[in-house]
Amino acid sequence: MKKHNFYAGPSILSEYTIRNTADAIINFADMGLSILEVSHRSKQFQAVIDEASAMVKELLEIPEGFHVLWLGGGASMQFCMIPFNFLAKKAAYIDTGTWASNAIKEARLFGDVDVVASSKEAGYTFIPKGFEVPADADYFHYTTNNTIYGTEIRKDPVVPCRIIADMSSDIFSRKIDFSNYDAIYAGAQKNLAPAGVTLVIVREDALGKVDRQIPTMLDYRTHIKKGSMFNTPPVLPIFSALQTLRYYKQLGGIAELERRDLEKAAYLYDAIDSSNMFEGTVTDPADRSIMNVCFVMTPEYKNLEADFIEFCAQRGIVGIKGHRSVGGFRASLYNALPIESVKVLVDAMHDFESTHK
């Protein structure tokens, strides 16, 4: 039986993505070869990466001047590539979680880092507001969705400098106004593809403004010039990404994905809010993530958390254990998750609650 997959990453992929990937592992593009054993320089794979890049541009309505890159190293590699390429003197970062603070740590190796706000002391249970970003910063970096804590910034920030964002866990869930961005990056394993590739969208004009020497592999210009083929790119994850992108387009694009995501999240948050047994961990409802819903049991029922996870497992629900640094529960509602799975989870919450009255 297919499980209800709430894992935070790697995470659920569409049936369409999985089937087409399985088929290509047997016979890719009618070559009589598996996608696992063909040259990345074959014309058949070139067509895959070209179409994948074009579809990212189409779905996200990316304006001229930006390049779509497919790189290795995960989002974590971008934590150093971004300041390597963009931080000349000073950058501004907002500290909204573990990933944001990892990005800050790397940026400090390259220049002044102005941490404009942090919710660390409060266990990252909200998004700081009313902070000021210095106009002389080379860029303002933020994490759009805090995968571990279940908070999200769903509006492009209004700041007096350029913007760079880690969108690993909520890309393709909303429209982005690219006009003030220099770069956006996302590890693929949350809303796009199996682990192994990172999607990077970078504005070419913004590069070449730092004095330092940049190792070839860490210089975005290398990958722009070589169309992400300076070295062997992650062939299989890129193939899967293309399948997901095609699926997103068939569904109706970003607007439809966002509508579904909002509906799923509202369904689960309503259940949490109307329960006496469960409560959300994010303190300001305006900051609640529509991708990762974090919740715990109220103090009276706290000792039942492990039982609930077991209760869910019996119904085919997997991946709802909260991150090891937070505890409780986290239900990840990525684009590929159908609302039916959310309904199964909510039914489990109701049934568990009524058996423990």
Ligand SMILES: *Cc1c(COP(=O)(O)O)cnc(C)c1O
């Ligand atoms: C998962 C995640 C990362 C880390 O991604 P890797 O590909 O493992 O390096 C970074 N940022 C965010 C927001 C994430 O969700």
